[in-house]
Amino acid sequence: MNKKILIIDDDFDMCALLSRFLNKKGYETEVAHNGAKGLAKFNEFHFDIVLCDYRLGDKDGKDVLMKIKEAKPKTIVIIITGYSDIKTAVDVIKMGAFDYITKPLIPDEVINVIEKAVANPGNETPAPAARPAPATQKKRIYELSLNNEYLIGQDGETAKIYRQIEIVAPTNYSVILYGESGTGKEVIAKTIHEASNRKGRPFVAMDCGTLSKELSGSELFGHVKGAFTGAVTDKEGHFEMANGGTLFLDEVSNLPKDVQASLLRVIQERKYKRVGGTKEMDVDVRIIVASNENLQEAYQRGKFREDLYHRFNEFSINLPALRDRKGDIPLFAQFFLDRTNAELQKNIEGYDEDVEEMFLNYSWPGNLREFRNVVRRAVLLTQEGKINSKVLPWEITQSLILHEVHTNGNESLQSIPTNAQHKDVDLKDAAAKAEYETIMSVLKEVNFNKTKAAEILKIDRKTLYNKIKIYESL
Numbered sequence: 001m002n003k004k005i006l007i008i009d010d011d012f013d014m015c016a017l018l019s020r021f022l023n024k025k026g027y028e029t030e031v032a033h034n035g036a037k038g039l040a041k042f043n044e045f046h047f048d049i050v051l052c053d054y055r056l057g058d059k060d061g062k063d064v065l066m067k068i069k070e071a072k073p074k075t076i077v078i079i080i081t082g083y084s085d086i087k088t089a090v091d092v093i094k095m096g097a098f099d100y101i102t103k104p105l106i107p108d109e110v111i112n113v114i115e116k117a118v119a120n121p122g123n124e125t126p127a128p129a130a131r132p133a134p135a136t137q138k139k140r141i142y143e144l145s146l147n148n149e150y151l152i153g154q155d156g157e158t159a160k161i162y163r164q165i166e167i168v169a170p171t172n173y174s175v176i177l178y179g180e181s182g183t184g185k186e187v188i189a190k191t192i193h194e195a196s197n198r199k200g201r202p203f204v205a206m207d208c209g210t211l212s213k214e215l216s217g218s219e220l221f222g223h224v225k226g227a228f229t230g231a232v233t234d235k236e237g238h239f240e241m242a243n244g245g246t247l248f249l250d251e252v253s254n255l256p257k258d259v260q261a262s263l264l265r266v267i268q269e270r271k272y273k274r275v276g277g278t279k280e281m282d283v284d285v286r287i288i289v290a291s292n293e294n295l296q297e298a299y300q301r302g303k304f305r306e307d308l309y310h311r312f313n314e315f316s317i318n319l320p321a322l323r324d325r326k327g328d329i330p331l332f333a334q335f336f337l338d339r340t341n342a343e344l345q346k347n348i349e350g351y352d353e354d355v356e357e358m359f360l361n362y363s364w365p366g367n368l369r370e371f372r373n374v375v376r377r378a379v380l381l382t383q384e385g386k387i388n389s390k391v392l393p394w395e396i397t398q399s400l401i402l403h404e405v406h407t408n409g410n411e412s413l414q415s416i417p418t419n420a421q422h423k424d425v426d427l428k429d430a431a432a433k434a435e436y437e438t439i440m441s442v443l444k445e446v447n448f449n450k451t452k453a454a455e456i457l458k459i460d461r462k463t464l465y466n467k468i469k470i471y472e473s474l
Helices: 011-024 035-044 061-071 082-094 107-119 133-141 156-168 185-194 211-222 257-269 293-298 306-312 326-344 351-360 368-383 400-414 427-445 450-457 461-472
Strands: 005-007 028-032 049-053 076-081 099-102 175-176 204-208 246-250 269-275 280-282 287-293 315-318
Touching: 005 011, 005 306, 011 028, 011 107, 011 156, 028 035, 028 099, 035 049, 035 061, 049 107, 049 306, 061 082, 076 107, 082 099, 099 107, 099 306, 107 326, 156 185, 156 315, 175 185, 185 204, 185 246, 185 287, 257 269, 257 287, 306 368, 306 427, 326 368, 427 450, 427 461, 450 461
Parallel strands: 005 028, 005 049, 049 076, 076 099, 175 287, 175 315, 204 246, 246 287
Antiparallel strands: 269 280
8 A cells, every 4th residue: 555645835836746756656645735734634634654844834843743743653754944944853853753854855865765764663753862973964964966966055046946957857948047157057957967868878068158269160060170270180079979968058149150050050950060071960969058148138139149049948047146045155165165175185174153154245256166266275274173264365254344334334334444443543544444445345346356346446456456455454
């Protein structure tokens, strides 16, 4: 007889997806969208397992857990939780929950936990002593992709992206990924590939922004010997390398117009010729493209072919900047720290509290790429213990002051470390303070782009750097 599972969650989409997934795995499911309805169904029917979100509209997951355990102590209860609730989830386990699963839900993890619960002798909840040691629990702060290569964010905005991935991945739709530089567009493209029917086949990435007009066609379609000066041998292109799999074209709007025309023909006919060649070759690839500018606006300006845009635009995903998904910042901080510790064979324990606050307040103009580099540099410069603010770049250490100025107004200017704090303030100090505030204000407006800041301030970049160093030492 199939096991019956009750899903209690106020997210309608997640309930529907989870229910369909578990049905395919041979489980019978019922759904309730708040705690009261969930308890009513539980009391009316028999369920072997309850999957319950910790944060419900009308009740906490622990309240639902207590009611279930009072009624039927041997029922397996698994808590669904976000990153910020993990400590609470551990406490709930002590109250009788079998385990917890963090959002966004990964199908393999859900099944693994359920199967482990079903296999547990007598379906009894394990005693708290049987829980993993703290060191093991620490690793569960974040979830990794199926190939254990990338972190899966858990912020609300990130969860929306993974829902879209789950929908589009099994299809052969072309996908456009929009996002600022460093937001992880190639990671999302690989995630789509790994979740598709093309998994295990080639994933080939091409950065269209780094190629000259002369080389673009050769890189995409390959060339034959003698096709142009320097073509001393035959060469296969990215389409040929990706055949049967997925081709990811980053910054696709930078492709020359004639190459765009050739690309359109390949997509339409699924055939291509190498540059300088006469033989037509069949190709079967799924195309995912990325751009940090809107391709619709690009074709309206005449920069991009409209027909090619419509070929690509079967599905699009917008990747938010890191500053708009602050819930993921603590996860990425730990993820990058763990990876860098392994890379450098170090054992840096974590971050000082003020560093964590700086990370949350900083605007991260370079997004995840910048974040990763900041952590790698900090780990390299830290000998032992925790990372402190002394090993962080200047623009990050000043982010907390900027946040206080923005939040509290001029009252917080007293916290700025300048000579203007001295009791005997003279005109020179006042001028220095005003200059400091002006520089900080402009830097914030341009997301700490020092070249732009220097232009606005009408000083050269070297002068700006010198002034920053002076204020840093005050």
